[in-house]
Amino acid sequence: MRNYRITTVWGIPIRVNISLLVFLPVLAWLIGSGAQIELYAGIVGGLVGTELDLARLQAGTTPWLVGTLAAVGLFVSVTLHELGHAWAAMRYDLEVESITLWILGGLASFKQMPREWNREFWIAVAGPITSILVGVVCYAGLFALPTSATVSLFVVGWLSVTNLVLAGFNMLPAFPMDGGRVLRALLARNRPYASATRIAARIGTFFAVLFAVFGVLSFSPILLLLALFIYAAATGESRTVALSDLLEGLTVGDVARPSALTIDAAASVEDLVDRMFADRSTEFTVTRGGEVVGVVTVADFRALSQAERAADTVGDLMETDLPRLDADMSAFDALVELDTARASAALVEGPDGVHVVSREDFSSAMEMRRLVGTGDPF
The missing domain is CATH 3.10.580.10 (CBS-domain)
Known part of the structure; x- marks a missing residue:
């Protein structure tokens, strides 16, 4: 599907896939729906120690405003998450070709993935660490806002919680998610890289099946799409690494x-x-x-x-x-x-x-x- 270049950071093109442009209004509607606002208003209110004005958040077009700001803020957070990976890779003099935002989040594309376990480890954990830092900054920002700024409090608090959840979810050992790459890096400390990849890919396939089952039971198309992505990416990378090993040293x-x-x-x-x-x-x-x-x-x-x-x-x-x-x-x-x-x-x-x-x-x-x-x- 088509990608649109929106900006460049550190010489890295930031692109938006058309799937995200289609999905953003849907995400804004989901976040701004009554049930979501009521749920997160209670959570954010607990964080700042005051009760948010629920009637104000649900009045008129405010839910759409809240949903739009939160959805855009989420993908800014995803971009920062991917830039965390990119920054760590650049520290090892690895070339980052692009960062693409799409319906399932973001993808940082590297010209070549490192095979040294410590490099892959730190590149993988850099994304979740960045998300945690963004979540902490948003949490601190809650106390800089006046209690009357109900919409701003809700959006900043929602981003704080979501970034922490994003960091935790990405650390699941579902290869090729961040946690799966961390797992492969740790496995590669005392076994061949191809063997570590096969093990991590099998675990990733197991998580793909779990996500598919939960997606069917909860009628969640996003979980089903995530399951397909993890399955295809895990098996594809495992096959690529095996081919690379068999051809290593040959011209x-x-x-x-x-x-x-x-x-x-x-x-x-x-x-x-x-x-x-x-x-x-x-x-x-x-x-x-x-x-x-x-x-x-x-x-x-x-x-x-x-x-x-x-x-x-x-x-x-x-x-x-x-x-x-x-x-x-x-x-x-x-x-x-x-x-x-x-x-x-x-x-x-x-x-x-x-x-x-x-x-x-x-x-x-x-x-x-x-x-x-x-x-x-x-």
Whole structure:
């Protein structure tokens, strides 16, 4: 979904997802509803030691004003929470690409997550610590406001309570929430990073199931959405870490295969079919004048009619918009590049010419790593 850049802090773009823009009026209505105002008016009144004027809070359009101020204040608090993560990451010279606010809160995107347990620990806890500090500042602010400022007292008190709840909720060990990342960091002190990630992801999946059950029982779409997010993010990161471990230390030049099976771009499709049967291969590197220019696979001509197969050349069918990668690029980064480009293969440029690397090559490399362990079979 589309994101809108609203400002920049410390060189970090702050973006708002369209889901938040749609959800904010709903959140304002929920906060400003009679039951919520009555509940939190009692809590805030207890904090300041005086009873808030409930009739004034519920009169006319005041509930809408209260709800809007509280909803906006909540996402300002979420932004500060994510900036806490960003500040801690920047202390370790890690690049923060952006902060995005969306329907479930905020996401700070890092160019690369640290694998050192102590760095991940402090980056993870920096967010909840920031929320606690914001909650304490809001609590102190209650005593600076006059008792007649009923709306301001309610909103500031609500933000104080909500920030403390936000900090506590985020510390649940539901990976990849902050508490789950803290758990992985602690597990990684005495076990491999991939193993720590798998354990944390399993616990995160368990929490996702719990949130889904409570979401169904309480008819809460937000809890259901949170459950889906945690499940997808936990399993996705676990898979990513496993891939990264299997490809660690390899460059894309190590993984790329020599261009042994080649076919000229001017060859007919019928010639290609004959070569595929003769060489028992479904994929060929395409050359023109001895230079690698693309890749052709069985899927490229499967839908062609007999007449088209006779008339077309390999050059008409081949994939040419393939990513071009340097042979020294890490294998994992190259695989990410393939996924980003949604390409089936890439051209690898090295000192000995241009080679081709496909998803099957990455699969073969990882399978070899599984069989021989962490040694280098290349």
